[in-house]
Amino acid sequence: MKNGYLSQWARNVSPSPTLAVDSKAKAMKAAGEDVCGFGAGEPDFDTPSFIKEASAKALAEGKTKYAPAAGIPPLREALAERYAALGVLSEPSPGQVVVSPGGKYSCYLAILATCGPGDEVIIPAPYWVSYPEMVKLAGATSRVVFAGDEQGFKVTPAQIEDALTPSTRMLILNSPSNPTGCLYEKAEMEAIVELACRHDFLVMSDEIYEYLLYDGAEHHRPSSFGPEAAERVVTVSGFSKTFSMTGWRLGTLVANPEIAKAVADLQSQTSSNATTFAQYGALEAMLGWDRAMDAVSEMLVHFDRRRLNLLEGLEAIEGVSCQRAQGAFYLFPNISELGLGSEEFSTRLLEERKVAVVSGHAFGADGYVRLSYATSDEVIEKGLSRIQDFCREI
Ligand SMILES: Cc1ncc(COP(=O)(O)O)c(C=O)c1O
Structure with a gap:
């Protein structure tokens, strides 16, 4: 076609980098690789059952x-x-x-x-x-x-x-x-x-x-x-x-x-x-509402423990510093002293150590990476040790 198939909107829009990291990590896992995923912006718990039941009832009705x-x-x-x-x-x-x-x-x-x-x-x-x-x-x-x-x-x-x-x-x-x-x-x-x-x-x-x-x-x-x-x-x-x-x-x-x-x-x-x-x-x-908030409080107990473990592990790495974030389920450590840009850091970390994090570049903040702790304690422990090794070597 003379002017191409796409509108200026479609030509200019960038696909979501966070979803891209998550799907890359999932594809690697599906291919049998042992990936520690800190990329996903989604809780790893199931939806509270009473909410699912109400929706199933509506569907049945x-x-x-x-x-x-x-x-x-x-x-x-x-x-x-x-x-x-x-x-x-x-x-x-x-x-x-x-x-x-x-x-x-x-x-x-x-x-x-x-x-x-x-x-x-x-x-x-x-x-x-x-x-x-x-x-x-x-x-x-x-x-x-x-x-x-x-x-x-x-x-x-x-x-x-x-x-x-x-x-x-x-x-x-x-x-x-x-x-x-x-x-x-x-x-x-x-x-x-x-x-x-x-x-x-x-x-x-x-x-x-x-x-x-x-x-x-x-x-x-x-x-x-x-x-x-x-x-x-x-x-x-x-x-x-x-x-x-x-x-x-x-x-x-x-x-x-x-x-x-x-x-x-x-x-x-x-x-x-x-x-x-x-x-x-x-x-x-x-x-x-009270029941729903009880379910949230339960999730928060897990999130909080993971947050503190991840924070402690990141803070222990030489050249990395991290704010003690008080909300959501993300930490955003500063990696600028390690000498790699955040794109290179996250690409190499995934390829060489099979750890998925999102480059700060995607969020308008080079020199940082985002880790989601909406993942299991085992992944946090294993992932942290791989990140520590990676940072020591670069
Ligand atoms: C800051 C922020 N706003 C909005 C959303 C959208 O959430 P959803 O469309 O899943 O309700 C997200 C999801 O990642 C988010 O991080």
Whole structure:
């Protein structure tokens, strides 16, 4: 074909590097290689059984048809109630809640609904790999603001202020963060939200790891800092990480009524709705909240033990330093003193020692690598010893 088969969007988009590392590690395992995988961003536990049973029941009852684009009404109501209890958007109505096929899709629609050509989106780095690509797909422009480990991977209000231009439309926040696991303190979050209100830009707050917290850390929701914040903050989350439901594809979004409606309209023309019987499983998690949180607490015991073991093992390696992350299930050690770029480090580690980690380059942070501790104690122990040997030799 004269101009090629692909649109400018398809030509410019990069495939997800985190999914690529994970599939490479899985393919090596399938070929019989003994790979220690720290690449996957997904809990290794099964979905709590009462959630699975509710979805199986819905399936058996024939809840197999299209659902309303924004989600089944009881789930939207339950989510609105939960958000109201958390102080998000001062009592949102169910009409302000959209259930989507995954937190990733919620993020994409939040950006697509509000940003377009000529708009700038501030993305703090290290960032989740998909944000810049989503901004690109919306025709908007990213402005990346870097925060290294010396500042706890958190951007300051002064850095954001420096990045502002008349075209600034949105700031993306992700606390707890993928890839760093770090969280913003209340005062830090408040100062950033105050900037958004003063300079009149939107905030997309991706809170997909909101319940995965350690060391008594607290999660602070930007949309809960008063009515002006409630207007400007689009809160995105989902069921994947909290309830180990990655394959169910269920995300959430809560925003002011105008944005929520636009997101639902975009969804109605693109994915139609999140899978109907999956939504009934999620509904059970919302209605049986205490039970669901008990299941999460159990997972957290394991995550926490693995986090501390991995942290201790990484810290013991000469030339490696690592922040004590208090959220999600990632550690993001600094490997810059070892003398290899993070791409070369992660490629060689996989090829020579059969250990899969994700290069910091993918997250806009060369000199670091991401390790997910959503994996077994045995893999952590074996993987750490291989990483220690590798680092000693390079
Ligand atoms: C920061 C962040 N946001 C959103 C998502 C999307 O999650 P899902 O689409 O599985 O709900 C992920 C998944 O890796 C993530 O790390």
